[in-house]
Amino acid sequence: xxxxxxxxxxxxxxxxxxxxxxxxxxxxxxxxxxALRPLPVPVHGNKTLKTxxxxxxxxxxxxSDEDL
Numbered sequence: 001x002x003x004x005x006x007x008x009x010x011x012x013x014x015x016x017x018x019x020x021x022x023x024x025x026x027x028x029x030x031x032x033x034x035a036l037r038p039l040p041v042p043v044h045g046n047k048t049l050k051t052x053x054x055x056x057x058x059x060x061x062x063x064s065d066e067d068l
Contacts (some may be wrong), residue, residue, distance in 0.1 A: 001054065001068075003045060004048065005048050005049065006028070006047070008068075009049060012045065012063065017031040017032055024037060027040045027041065030061075
């Protein structure tokens with residue numbers, strides 16, 4: 001798995017059809033029609049996401065390593 005920053009992960013989500021719904025603090029909230037719940041992505045500048053956080057977000061969003 002390629003480590004990504006929150007900003008780069010947001011770009012990958014947008015390529016996959018997710019749209020930015022709102023921003024609350026440092027969390028960008030993404031939604032997609034048919035998704036069970038919104039997907040919050042922590043964006044702290046260019047800091048990379050922790051491995052477990054990124055893996056969990058990828059699983060919820062339905063993304064694979066090739067999508068990044």
